[in-house]
Amino acid sequence: MSQDSGSQGETRTHGAHTRERDDAQVEKAHRPDALILHEIIRREGEDEMRRTALALSLSGFSAGLTMGFSLIVPGVLKGHLPHEPWAELVVSMGYSIGFLIVVLGRQQLFTENTVTPILPLLTERTFGALLRVLRLWSIVLVANILATIVIASVLAHTDAFKPEVREAFAEISRHTIEDPFWTTVIKAVFAGWLIALMVWILPATGSAAPFIVILMTWLVSMCGLAHIVAGSVDAFYLVATGEINFTRYVTSFFVPTLLGNVVGGVTLVSVLNFGQVAPDMEDQDRTGPKA
Numbered sequence: 001m002s003q004d005s006g007s008q009g010e011t012r013t014h015g016a017h018t019r020e021r022d023d024a025q026v027e028k029a030h031r032p033d034a035l036i037l038h039e040i041i042r043r044e045g046e047d048e049m050r051r052t053a054l055a056l057s058l059s060g061f062s063a064g065l066t067m068g069f070s071l072i073v074p075g076v077l078k079g080h081l082p083h084e085p086w087a088e089l090v091v092s093m094g095y096s097i098g099f100l101i102v103v104l105g106r107q108q109l110f111t112e113n114t115v116t117p118i119l120p121l122l123t124e125r126t127f128g129a130l131l132r133v134l135r136l137w138s139i140v141l142v143a144n145i146l147a148t149i150v151i152a153s154v155l156a157h158t159d160a161f162k163p164e165v166r167e168a169f170a171e172i173s174r175h176t177i178e179d180p181f182w183t184t185v186i187k188a189v190f191a192g193w194l195i196a197l198m199v200w201i202l203p204a205t206g207s208a209a210p211f212i213v214i215l216m217t218w219l220v221s222m223c224g225l226a227h228i229v230a231g232s233v234d235a236f237y238l239v240a241t242g243e244i245n246f247t248r249y250v251t252s253f254f255v256p257t258l259l260g261n262v263v264g265g266v267t268l269v270s271v272l273n274f275g276q277v278a279p280d281m282e283d284q285d286r287t288g289p290k291a
Helices: 002-029 034-049 053-066 069-080 085-094 096-104 110-114 118-124 127-157 163-177 181-204 206-222 228-240 246-287
Strands: none
Touching (some): 034 118, 034 181, 053 096, 053 127, 069 127, 096 206, 118 127, 118 246, 127 228, 181 206, 228 246
16 A cells, blocks of 8 residues: 555656656747737836947947848849840849848847837836837937948049949839828838837747848838838939939828838837736736746
């Protein structure tokens, strides 16, 4: 009898250890939940807002220059591919290169900042937090736009690329300013939504991050959506070549695209995703973090 009891005890102990080991393996392999993603991005936002103005400016300027590749690569592809329907899909994929370099290089892009600093603001909800967000936005946006002027001017006024490629640059760029104001706003909302979603899910993707960046930004280009930085390279190319003036850039592209990108990123991603984790955050505040 005692031997049977001992065997049963050992079996239960072994079963408990097995379950604990299995639970640990499941926990390790399980994708991060929304609260964990929120906390990762919130801390990243706090770190970004603590950076000096010079550091933010240099990073933002680098990002703006890099986004030139989202015109260069599609232009080169368009200049060499045949005029077939499938070629447009390949050209659209070239748009992703600038974003891929910016994201993997940890450079400051304005549309990414419709998520990262907003989560600390939604958590803290003070006037000081709002001022820090506005400081970050203004520095990064100005640096991004100044850099797009530089790279667009270089593309327009040098012979770095063949005439057929420069014509492809112009053809691609014309699509940026062809829509009415409110159509551009709507397209920019979708673009801001997609880019902010990309930022939200990247911490959960691990080694698949480059694929996610390419996929999400390819969708932006393939659907003809409006992105404030990538599109500014296109629009300033037309300004530099004399096809449009600066006022046309501001009224037809900059204002509606900025409005749409901010609405898409802040409301459709930051606010909604914060809303789904807010109850869990309140529970943790009441009960303390789980052991």
